[in-house]
Amino acid sequence: QVQLQESGPGLVKPSGTLSLTCAVSGGSISSNNWWSWVRQPPGKGLEWIGEIYHSGSTNYNPSLKSRVTISVDKSKNQFSLNLNSVTAADTAMYYCARKAWDRPNYFDSWGQGTLVTVSS
Amino acid sequence: DIQMTQSPSSLSASVGDRVTITCRASQTISSYLNWYQQRPGKAPKLLIYAASSLQSGVPSRFSGSGSGTDFTLAISSLQPEDFATYYCQQGYSTPSFGGGTKVEIK
Numbered sequence: 001q002v003q004l005q006e007s008g009p010g011l012v013k014p015s016g017t018l019s020l021t022c023a024v025s026g027g028s029i030s031s032n033n034w035w036s037w038v039r040q041p042p043g044k045g046l047e048w049i050g051e052i053y054h055s056g057s058t059n060y061n062p063s064l065k066s067r068v069t070i071s072v073d074k075s076k077n078q079f080s081l082n083l084n085s086v087t088a089a090d091t092a093m094y095y096c097a098r099k100a101w102d103r104p105n106y107f108d109s110w111g112q113g114t115l116v117t118v119s120s
Numbered sequence: 121d122i123q124m125t126q127s128p129s130s131l132s133a134s135v136g137d138r139v140t141i142t143c144r145a146s147q148t149i150s151s152y153l154n155w156y157q158q159r160p161g162k163a164p165k166l167l168i169y170a171a172s173s174l175q176s177g178v179p180s181r182f183s184g185s186g187s188g189t190d191f192t193l194a195i196s197s198l199q200p201e202d203f204a205t206y207y208c209q210q211g212y213s214t215p216s217f218g219g220g221t222k223v224e225i226k
Contacts, residue, residue: 036215045218046207046220048216048217097163099215100169103211103212104154104171105215106170107154107156107209110163113163
């Protein structure tokens, strides 16, 4: 059973860059799935950030596209998120998740999440 | 963008009750609708995919129905571990989630 684990700084300064990594175990990142990032501000709902395929193809949420980069490292079986120019509004629990290759595009495996706070 | 609207935003129910949650899409999404359960402090868990298919390992008291723009998640007999927040998610285009329905103990 595939497992995902997020890692990265829990505190980022305003205007800085949020960087997180998701390590995949129990399965290959080169499988026929998309690898996604989803976030959840405290007490609020879920927001899809973007996704990457092992080939390097990416899709991003249009509302975040100008600030987001997702990359993959197949040699380490992991993928990463960079979100630049962060503000307090980017404070959230960040989850990595495995998404189905095609419709209905469900997320069937999730990491435990990592809380990132944007504050000086 | 496809907007997903859930109702109610919260509900109170007792163990053994039948509970239904609705989700409406801003445009037709065929049957590309998924449901998740999120317990406090935990990651979401996939319950139902493609509107009505039960994810492996999920109890049969959970069921989903609907197509087009209107969908329903039903819990036939609420158990103590079912008190959680439930989210719908459309998989027709760029993924988007409903605002959530919190199921609380009456």
